[in-house]
Amino acid sequence: MNPFAARRARLAQQMQPGAVAVLQTAPEVLRNADSEYPYRHDSHFYYLSGFTEPQAVVVVVAARGAAPARSILFCREKNIEHETWTGFRYGPDGARSSFGFDEAYPIDELDAQMARLLADCPALWYPVGRDNAFDARVARWLGAVRAQARSGVLAPAALHDVLGVLDEMRVIKDEAELALMQRAADISGAAHARAMRAARPGMWEYEIEAELLHEFRRNGAQYPAYTPIVAAGANACILHYNSNNAQARDGDLLLIDAGCEFDSYAADITRTWPVNGRFSAPQKALYQLVLAAQQAAIEAVVPGRPYSDIHAAALRVLTQGMLELGLIDKGKYASLDDAIAERAYAPFYMHGTGHWLGLDVHDAGQYRDSAVEGKPSRALQPGMVLTVEPGIYVRPADGVPEQFWHIGIRIEDDVVVTADGCRVLTWAAPKTVDDIEALMRGAA
Incomplete structure (x- = not known):
């Protein structure tokens, strides 16, 4: 098991059965006009993924019953035209095999997939209060799950700060x-x-x-x-x-x-x-x-x-x-x-x-x-x-x-x-x- 997959497995073991953890990487930041600062990924995200491209999210789902723990990466799709200008991209398939993920999807599918992953999930682990925009996105995911309540679907009953667990792992x-x-x-x-x-x-x-x-x-x-x-x-x-x-x-x-x-x-x-x-x-x-x-x-x-x-x-x-x-x-x-x-x-x-x-x-x-x-x-x-x-x-x-x-x-x-x-x-x-x-x- 590569060290990144081993860390994801350790995180999953510390979560409730069936709980979901989600962590995004750092955004690109403009320096001036259309030039960005040199990109550097988020350290917590990298610790779990080994993935260095921007616009990416890692999800860890803890084992529950007969269902094993699994890890999922959302990242940019392959795009040969863009790669001509800005360099190589793994794309979901390449990233899944190269970094040991169980599944990988285009980043544009994140919202739809999270509404599915959080259905009947007992707890959500994410960086609570770290980024207002991400907090708002999480609220939208939870709202989408709660909208399915008449169908008997339950939203996570608990929210936990995943950074506290990751900090102690990183020590x-x-x-x-x-x-x-x-x-x-x-x-x-x-x-x-x-x-x-x-x-x-x-x-x-x-x-x-x-x-x-x-x-x-x-x-x-x-x-x-x-x-x-x-x-x-x-x-x-x-x-x-x-x-x-x-x-x-x-x-x-x-x-x-x-x-x-x-x-x-x-x-x-x-x-x-x-x-x-x-x-x-x-x-x-x-x-x-x-x-x-x-x-x-x-x-x-x-x-x-x-x-x-x-x-x-x-x-x-x-x-x-x-x-x-x-x-x-x-x-x-x-x-x-x-x-x-x-x-x-x-x-x-x-x-x-x-x-x-x-x-x-x-x-x-x-x-x-x-x-x-x-x-x-x-x-x-x-x-x-x-x-x-x-x-x-x-x-x-x-x-x-x-x-x-x-x-x-x-x-x-x-x-x-x-x-x-x-x-x-x-x-x-x-x-x-x-x-x-x-x-x-x-x-x-």
Whole structure:
């Protein structure tokens, strides 16, 4: 069974007997006049179908009695004239056989077929409230079924949000997903190494961004997974900076947060390094602190431990280092725990230490266990993939040592939880001081 068919089967098993789930892909969006933005399918839809064309809907019908579960795809018909202009289409027959569906129909038949599929169906699962137009379409389907009430036909008695179930399925990656994520990580790591080799004082941020994009595409990645951040000097203290139009000066650190998307799966890597190839003493002190915090956080990625332990581990190392380096006034706090409790670190570290990663760069899934009273942080499980990305950002301020002003550092890796710990997917991107400096002077 291909992974997409297996996922559809897993979804069907979680629904009531005879229930129907329906999910549409993303629409095409005009950029200007008659030109669209580059098309990217909906991640939940792709997770179930593997189908990348627009104007498509997937339907899953749960087993009931002797009737087995089945899956149905609605998509565009074959049209040789249109294909001459815009490229290949599978058409219903081709899509059914290529993607393992039990049935497939032209998208123009969706309304009529859904009125049939929902007749005497006990429950409908769909993305409730996500799209007003789709909500209205669902209401029309239900109305068409209710119109048959005199004939004894019943409409679904319950509506459920299918995205909640799919989000939890997507949190645990299967082997097919992990292989794609490793490939995305390898390409992205090579791109970061290429940027390090190419960078020189005086280059513009966008020139270095071009090196990343070249390596992504050269290795088969379809897109960046998100808009790259290429931030020189003080720009690195802007967390989501992406103008990428400043000049990198001698003595600047360059923070690059960039990853590719390979076959729909994202990588997400951040590296920070000196444009001239050598860390200054203040830069090195802060860099080693962030690297130590990341190592402590990665060591907390163990099955059974709460997700929140990752952030807590990074915070302890960062806050202790800030106290020792004079970023935080030691005299104000009785202990390290007091400094953490009072968020003394917050002026210099104001974000979390990671997020889920997968089909989306900030992937689906809850961080708390909603099934437990108080909703504590959920326990890590094998197959979860997450980023580990502590940082430090020092802006000019009274009481802050001037030698650290305008230094922004973040180090980010992609990590999969294993049966006995974790595995770093993004090992190909250099990150120790010695490895970075050696690569930039041509010794590696």
